[in-house]
Amino acid sequence: MLPWQRWGPARPALLALPGFAVLGFSTWxxxxxxxxxxxxxxxxxxxxALHCRRRVLVALVVPATAAYVVPLxxxxxxxVVxxxxxILLPVAVAVALLVEAQARHLRDDRExxxxxxxxxxxxxxxxAHDVRSPLAAVQMTLEELAHEATGPGSRMIEAALRQTARISRLASGLLDLNRIDTTGQLxxxxxxxxxxxxxxxxxxxxAxxxxxxVEDGRTLRVDRERFEQIVINLVGNALRYGRPPVVVSVTGDGVxxxxxxxxxxxxxxxxxxxxxxxxxxxGGAEGVGLGLWIVRELARAHGGEARYEPADPGARMVITFPALAGTPAGLSDLPAESSTF
Structure with missing residues (x-):
């Protein structure tokens, strides 16, 4: 109830004085x-020792000695008594100094x-902010060039625009992930x-x-950009650490x-x-090991979860989302449609 923060770090030591007084009175x-x-x-x-500096502990030797010796x-x-x-007072001071040293190291590490x-x-x-401004200029230039380009040049500009859009989304995602760390919200x-x-x-x-x-009629209740980010991360991991074929499927049970x-x-x-x-x-030479953590945080932000399931052979990464109300359960086994990107 007292404003110790405004009074300085040594003020809590004043509470020790009535404590010593109670001990002395009880002994008497x-x-x-x-x-x-x-x-x-x-x-x-x-x-x-947990709250005060070493000089305060040394200053408390006087009231501590008085609280112990005067009643005797x-x-x-x-x-002999x-x-x-x-014996007692040097032991108490030594223990306090050891505790203070450890507490000081912990405070310094925390700071x-x-x-x-x-x-x-x-x-x-x-x-993230500095990347978005020049990226917007690049995107505007590519869009202008796309209106006049034809043939192979048009396809190259289209690919560059897709990658520019992806970098822009990554920058936005980076800001969102930073917000998760600082505020816990996304x-x-x-x-x-x-x-x-x-x-x-x-x-x-x-590529x-x-x-x-994925059946044609299925609808998800998700943030589209974040969902695409989840798919890209998981497929990238499957291509990097696994072996083909890589299969992406979406199913549901209505819930x-x-x-x-x-x-x-x-x-x-x-x-x-x-x-x-x-x-x-x-992490390693191919990345820093944040991809699956990002996937888990995005899944939780949707109210779902991310988990690993072993496959025979291979690995299966599963992300769950709350289903859209009224969505019927889909087929669990759909014919594979191979697409090359």
Whole structure:
């Protein structure tokens, strides 16, 4: 209830003074019996060590000594009892100094990590903002050229526009992920989206043959850009770490929609599965290991979940979403349609 933050870091030590007074009074009231005084004296010193600096602990030696010795003198205790102060007080101070040193190291480490985190968040935010401005100029130039280009040049400009749009989405996603770290919130534009069209649009950025198994009439309740980001990340991982064919399917039971990306590679070792969707779980020369963590965060923002399921052979990454109300259950086995992008 007291404004200690405004009064400085040493002010909480003042609470130790009434504590010492209570200990001294209790020792005197019980006729100089100091059996219970020692442990509480050490506890008071330990509490002070968690909140105060070393110089405060040294300053507390005077009231602590008074709280222990004065009641013994007033109750006429023999010298052998008085001499116990020369053992107890140094022990209490030594314990307090050790606790203070560890607490100081922990505080310093926490402050250092907070500074690093602030610097990282500022760097990511600045990078994402700085990329978007020149990217917009490039996109406008390519759109102007697209009106006049024909033949192979037109297809090249179209591919460049797709990649420019992808970079723009990645920059926006980077800002959103930074917002997850700082505020724990991610804004989504959730609306009914044709599942097959969304999957095919996402795969237009992938230069590989993918088997798409999504029925035409299925509709998902998702943020379309974030859904495409999930598909791109999962398919990219399947192509990088697995073996073809890579199969993308969307099914549902009327309550939950299920996006599944499967490869036919060696799968994920059992010892790595528990941390598969954590940060930096699969980093290395080919990436920093954030892709699956991003997928999990985007799935949770939709109210769903991300998980790994073993396949025989291969790996199966499954993302679930709450189904759109009134959506009928689809077929679980649809004929594969191979598309090359």
């Amino acid at each position: 009231a019980f006729g100089g019996v100091a059996v219970g005084t020692g442990p509480f004296l050490v506890l008071l010193y330990t509490w002070a 003198v007033l109750t006429r205790q023999p010298p 008085l001499s116990s102060a020369f 250092r990590l907070e500074r690093i985190e602030r610097w990282r968040a500022a760097m990511i935010g600045a990078l 804004r989504l534009d959730v609306q009914p989206v044709p599942a097959r069209a969304a999957v095919l649009d996402a795969l237009s950025y992938v 590989a043959e993918i088997d798409v198994r 939950t929609d299920r996006l599944e990306v499967r490869d036919h590679g060696p799968g994920v070792p059992e010892e790595r599965r528990s941390r598969l969707f954590t940060r930096f779980a699969a």
